[in-house]
Amino acid sequence: MKKLYLFVILIIIVIVGTYILMNQGKDKNTSSENNTTQNESTQSATDNKKFTLEEIATHNSEDDCYLIIEDKVYNVTSFISSHPGGQAILQGCGTDATTLFETKPMGSNTPHSQSARNLLQSYYIGDLI
């Protein structure tokens, strides 16, 4: 009878032990899956689209206007019709427009305001190679 008790207790220990070990394994898997997802998202955040000057130069019209400001590329096509400086922005299409943006030579000869800079961020599409 004593032997039977010992046997049952042993079986319980084995079952509980196996259960605990299996759960630990699951936890490890889940956290490593999470890590992979995190790494992927970090990578895609830094893995921005890259453009060459030649590629930008093909987007040089009112209907398709990319411009470069401080090595960042912006697609401002949809903004042209609401630009407070009117058609002046068209001179920057397809080019490195950093100086134009900073100086507005055909206007007040002053840099764009902070709110213009903030607005610019919503048109960001990538970086110059």
Ligand code: HEM
């Ligand atoms: C790169 C080519 C551009 C040129 C040549 C240009 C030129 C001008 C000019 C002449 C004005 C009229 C006011 C003034 O003379 O001071 C103006 C105003 C303005 N532009 Fe542009 N612009 C350009 C690009 C942009 C872009 C890409 C944005 C934003 C996405 C922008 C946003 C504004 C805003 C918000 C104003 C109102 C004044 C201010 O907040 O500075 N412009 N711009």
